Amino acid sequence: MRGELEEVTMNRQIKNFSLKPGAGALIQQGNGKRLRGSLAQQLAVQILTGELPEGHLFPGEIEYAEQIGISRSALREAFRTLSAKGLVDSRPKAGTRVSLRRQWSLLDPDLLAWQFEAEPSLKFLHDLFELRMIVEPNAAELAAERRTEEQVQAMHDALEAMAHHGLATEAGRLADQQFHMVMLEASRNDAVIALASSIMAAIAWTTIYKQRKRELPRDPIPDHRALFDAVAASDPRAAHAAMAELIRLALIDTEISLQPD
């Protein structure tokens, strides 16, 4: 990425003496991110991977903050973020502990993104695409019934841009997302939009990595065009089928991109 080298002035980072490995590893701050955000992400990943098991009790805030070399305020704000996503639960006297798996908001956009950054488990990937296979074809069905002419036009334009640039370019990927977003909006269902868009956004992140391993495994345009035609023609059944096929192929691509070389 971009070389943010120099970094001479940093004084806080210097406390990088390594302490007991099992306990609290020091936080490594991502380039542009806030401190609490980096910590939240790291802890979230550790929780999701099971490294911090359900029910795990964190040290007291004062002690823990000291361990990882961060202020109590920042630590607490990171905990609030995790708490809002159902990952941890804090109570006076009882302390802060990892919540039961059942209470995790697995479909939260941030959690999805973080999970994909850290190589998600194949099981979860499978579950996610199974859910997509349930939701998105039905969303396409709704879109075929409810789309406006303006939305058809917008999807058409996005499809053209996508065909022109290809998915290897930034502009092409943007057009792809635009295409799917407009289709979602055509469903006129806020709940469906919220669900599908957060999943799509997470998967889109992997698209970038996809390009590294296999160079354009296939042409995605025909499938998109079939979907577009069905929606434009207000044919719900065809839209359903086209979207299902699209997801099936996306699963294959994603599996390939996540396989170890």
Next chain:
Amino acid sequence: MRGELEEVTMNRQIKNFSLKPGAGALIQQGNGKRLRGSLAQQLAVQILTGELPEGHLFPGEIEYAEQIGISRSALREAFRTLSAKGLVDSRPKAGTRVSLRRQWSLLDPDLLAWQFEAEPSLKFLHDLFELRMIVEPNAAELAAERRTEEQVQAMHDALEAMAHHGLATEAGRLADQQFHMVMLEASRNDAVIALASSIMAAIAWTTIYKQRKRELPRDPIPDHRALFDAVAASDPRAAHAAMAELIRLALIDTEISLQPD
């Protein structure tokens, strides 16, 4: 502008006079809840209802905290909670503002609960049940294919308890939730479980109010039994149909319970 009284000593709680709703209404703390939690909930509701529109810029933290009579730390932690749910976005120098609707995590369990506490819009209610109608019958289908004998037994027990106590009692409602939870788990899909359980939990909250207006509008046991039979018999198609019927009826009940008298 703001009623900045003498501030004699602490006695923060006593300032519960209601003032102009638009500006900085004082926070009214729910009984058991934490201060930041109450604030987060109030702001969330105001955002979801559009009282605080997309893009709305909050006052600076120091000033705002003073306005509503709360410390800056607590205010910031409330903002972190809202930020984690995609409702607000904070940047240095730019301030904190309400995010675009597109980024709200509408299916977040807390947001759902808060929305149902404050009478959700009929549009969103409709959207939500449309999504349920898409997801849960398919989840039941998966459950019918994958359930274990232990799960069948557990569902059976829950169904018996439900029939015994009735939905008017706490025990009965608990058995109902237990029944649905076991069925979800039988689907063996974490993504589906996370989605359906959070929606169900929110709806369950309204079940309590349901009982106030109409006294047991109908007997829910037969429908549940039909669903159970289908899953026990490993009949996916029947399970799908039974769950769809169950949701259809649940929508009717919920609409009734939310109608003004």
Next chain:
DNA sequence: ATACAGTATATTGTAGGACTTTATCGCAAA
């Protein structure tokens, strides 16, 4: 006049310390 670079400044971000509230745990009494 326009574009660009550098600087000023408002606002969030982080730090650290003091005090309050809450709920758990242990002990004693019934």
Next chain:
DNA sequence: TTTGCGATAAAGTCCTACAATATACTGTAT
């Protein structure tokens, strides 16, 4: 065994100061 109460540990709230950062402005060169 159960109930009540008190000690206490931990999160919750408050406060103040300072650092980092992105916006806005300002001046200079093109």
